[in-house]
Amino acid sequence: MDLATLLVQCLNALQYGLLLFLVASGLTLIFGIMGVINLAHGSFYMIGAYLAYSLAPVFGGNFVATLLAGLVLAVIFGYLLEWLFVSYLYERDHLQQVLMTYGLILVFEELRSILVDNDVHGVPVPAWLNGSVQLGDLMQYPVYRLAISAVCLAVAAALYVVIARTRLGMMVRAGSSNREMVQSLGINIKFLYRVVFAAGVALAVLAGMIAAPVTSVYPGMGAQVLIVCFVVVVIGGIGSVRGAFLAALLVGIVDTFGKVLFPQAAGIAVYLLMAAILLWKPEGLFRQG
Amino acid sequence: MRALARRCTFPLVVIGLLLAFPLATTGFYLEFTSKVMILAIFALSLELLVGATGLVSLGHAAFYGIAAYATVLLSPKFGAANLFWLLPAAIGCAALYALFVGALSLRTRGVYFIMVTLAFAQMAYYVFHDTKLGGGTDGIYLNFKPEVVLLGARLVDLGKPAVFYYFVLACLISVFALLAVLLESRFGRVLAGIRSNEQRMRAAGFATFPYKWAAFTLAGALAGLAGFLVAIKDGFVNPEMLSWHESGAVLLMLILGGMGRLSGAVLGAFAFALLQLFFQWEVVFGNFSKHWPLLLGGTIILCVAFMPNGLIGVPAQWRAWRARRRPEAARG
Numbered sequence: 117m118d119l120a121t122l123l124v125q126c127l128n129a130l131q132y133g134l135l136l137f138l139v140a141s142g143l144t145l146i147f148g149i150m151g152v153i154n155l156a157h158g159s160f161y162m163i164g165a166y167l168a169y170s171l172a173p174v175f176g177g178n179f180v181a182t183l184l185a186g187l188v189l190a191v192i193f194g195y196l197l198e199w200l201f202v203s204y205l206y207e208r209d210h211l212q213q214v215l216m217t218y219g220l221i222l223v224f225e226e227l228r229s230i231l232v233d234n235d236v237h238g239v240p241v242p243a244w245l246n247g248s249v250q251l252g253d254l255m256q257y258p259v260y261r262l263a264i265s266a267v268c269l270a271v272a273a274a275l276y277v278v279i280a281r282t283r284l285g286m287m288v289r290a291g292s293s294n295r296e297m298v299q300s301l302g303i304n305i306k307f308l309y310r311v312v313f314a315a316g317v318a319l320a321v322l323a324g325m326i327a328a329p330v331t332s333v334y335p336g337m338g339a340q341v342l343i344v345c346f347v348v349v350v351i352g353g354i355g356s357v358r359g360a361f362l363a364a365l366l367v368g369i370v371d372t373f374g375k376v377l378f379p380q381a382a383g384i385a386v387y388l389l390m391a392a393i394l395l396w397k398p399e400g401l402f403r404q405g
Numbered sequence: 406m407r408a409l410a411r412r413c414t415f416p417l418v419v420i421g422l423l424l425a426f427p428l429a430t431t432g433f434y435l436e437f438t439s440k441v442m443i444l445a446i447f448a449l450s451l452e453l454l455v456g457a458t459g460l461v462s463l464g465h466a467a468f469y470g471i472a473a474y475a476t477v478l479l480s481p482k483f484g485a486a487n488l489f490w491l492l493p494a495a496i497g498c499a500a501l502y503a504l505f506v507g508a509l510s511l512r513t514r515g516v517y518f519i520m521v522t523l524a525f526a527q528m529a530y531y532v533f534h535d536t537k538l539g540g541g542t543d544g545i546y547l548n549f550k551p552e553v554v555l556l557g558a559r560l561v562d563l564g565k566p567a568v569f570y571y572f573v574l575a576c577l578i579s580v581f582a583l584l585a586v587l588l589e590s591r592f593g594r595v596l597a598g599i600r601s602n603e604q605r606m607r608a609a610g611f612a613t614f615p616y617k618w619a620a621f622t623l624a625g626a627l628a629g630l631a632g633f634l635v636a637i638k639d640g641f642v643n644p645e646m647l648s649w650h651e652s653g654a655v656l657l658m659l660i661l662g663g664m665g666r667l668s669g670a671v672l673g674a675f676a677f678a679l680l681q682l683f684f685q686w687e688v689v690f691g692n693f694s695k696h697w698p699l700l701l702g703g704t705i706i707l708c709v710a711f712m713p714n715g716l717i718g719v720p721a722q723w724r725a726w727r728a729r730r731r732p733e734a735a736r737g
Contacts, residue, residue, distance in 0.1 A: 147516065153516045153519060153520075201706065204709075204710055208709075208713070210461055210515065210516055210519060211455065211461045211656070211660065211664075212660070212709050212713060214461065214463060214519060214653075214656065215653075215656060215657060215660055215705055215708075215709050216705065216706055216709040216710070218653045218656075218657070218702075218705065219701075219702040219703070219704075219705030219706040219709065220702065220706065221702070222698040222699065222701055222702030222705070223698075223699055223702035223703060223706070225698065226696050226698045226699035226702065227699065229696070230696060230699075339649065343523060343524060343527045343649070346520035346523060346524055347520075347524050349520065350513075350517060350520050350521055350524070354516065354517065380535075380536060382535070383528075383531030383532075383534065383535045384528050384531055384532060387524055387525065387527065387528035387531075388528075390521070390524055391509055391525075394509045394510075394512055394513065394521065395509065395512075398512035398513050398517075399513070399517075400517075
């Protein structure tokens with residue numbers, strides 16, 4: 117493998133890992149704060165991709181407008197979903213959370229097949245990002261993939277600032293370490309839950325929307341991402357956004373180079389990584405508290 | 406004595422009805438009931454983990470699917486295998502994978518355990534999905550059903566639907582009895598202790614890990630029995646048998662029937678299969694019947710919201726509701 121190929125694969129690994137982080141951070145926040153394991157989180161990624169596909173004609177192919185509209189819809193959707201379904205699950209055990217969110221997956225997938233269809237669709241890359249960058253003499257790298265990484269990094273930085281520096285972030289951190297105490301200090305925990313859930317949904321939808329031009333849009337894309345995100349959360353330690361970030365990058369690297377070096381065993385590489393980490397540190401690399 | 410009689414009446418009636426069933430019908434209903442009884446074995450195996458030990462596994466389909474693949478792959482291409490070695494071999498493959506997954510996943514607890522079992526099931530899924538080992542996404546066919554040959558004599562022909570039905574019924578009764586005895590034993594008591602408070606069991610001097618590991622492996626092996634049976638019944642396996650939809654479905658059977666009781670798992674398997682059949686019924690739902698997962702998903706959500714103890718808990722829930730109503734009515 118020459119240097120340019122290595123660079124291309126590194127960039128691919130970075131882009132995949134950062135996308136995983138967007139989905140996994142929502143998952144880990146929702147679990148860390150509300151104690152709810154949300155299997156339907158992958159569906160939000162799927163919904164994002166289908167939003168990018170079906171909203172594009174509405175906005176005449178204006179990508180930024182599509183993204184903003186999709187995000188607004190995602191926040192409203194997440195808020196309603198928490199209110200209508202997820203709020204029943206806080207006092208229930210994990211089994212019931214698993215089943216209800218499994219039911220939600222079936223409903224979302226079937227609604228998707230009724231509203232759109234079961235075909236694979238492509239989403240065009242916005243024209244102003246449709247170039248490529250020259251790497252070395254022979255290789256080129258698409259600008260759009262670099263843009264994905266840039267957006268994800270910006271979101272990660274924003275997330276860090278919000279969680280580490282703002283009042284809301286303080287409540288989020290406090291809520292994840294002791295829910296009852298936060299409630300007794302007079303913080304409106306119901307509202308906090310709704311905000312965090314809506315933010316988690318919006319992060320996954322955003323990931324789906326910006327990934328759509330690269331991965332195309334297909335049924336079952338949600339489940340695939342969900343399970344890889346579980347691996348990310350297990351490796352990173354649950355409830356830890358920083359852990360999710362590093363673990364997502366690690367998974368991105370292992371998956372990308374697994375595909376290049378051992379194409380036969382590509383699907384398994386990530387799970388073997390998880391097995392190795394479980395042997396070494398069963399509670400994840402960066403578990404809080 | 407009377408208490409024992411009362412406890413045994415209902416199961417005996419159910420067994421009697423299942424024994425008499427092939428006399429009354431053939432064809433579709435017989436095959437359907439065979440399939441449901443296989444699902445009941447599958448659900449019982451998971452009940453040992455979820456209901457008895459309190460370990461929520463979301464990757465149980467892996468063992469079911471691995472045993473099904475083992476059944477097909479170990480059978481000779483041009484002839485029938487003997488059941489007496491094929492069955493232990495298929496169950497052994499499932500148990501081996503369960504031994505491996507259990508060793509790693511039981512190092513974690515709670516929600517981690519759910520995610521890790523799911524991830525390991527997905528790993529097994531990719532092995533069959535991406536490699537040529539089992540025909541890739543298309544799956545493979547079992548050309549000859551295994552023979553039941555003992556000391557050179559053919560005992561029965563599993564190719565006949567009625568014979569296969571009785572074979573599955575015998576397996577179901579054996580598994581049920583095995584688990585019932587096991588849960589009453591010291592081993593089962595320890596598992597119940599782990600379910601209610603693992604810390605306290607450890608403090609009381611039990612090394613809980615070996616117990617959980619044994620339960621996990623046994624559950625995997627019993628799921629393997631179900632996988633073996635389904636491979637023989639359908640004569641065909643594909644990677645979807647290991648998919649997490651299958652794992653979710655079997656968990657659903659448990660909660661539909663009611664956790665913590667073996668009969669709940671069996672009831673849940675029947676309820677799940679009938680529900681699925683009902684939602685796919687074109688007479689009732691017309692064109693909408695092809696969107697049956699929507700109705701199934703909605704039913705799951707409603708069940709979790711309003712029926713937390715499953716079907717088996719409904720009478721108790723009804724009595725509690727009546728008891729709450731009555732004082733008001735008396736005052737009224």
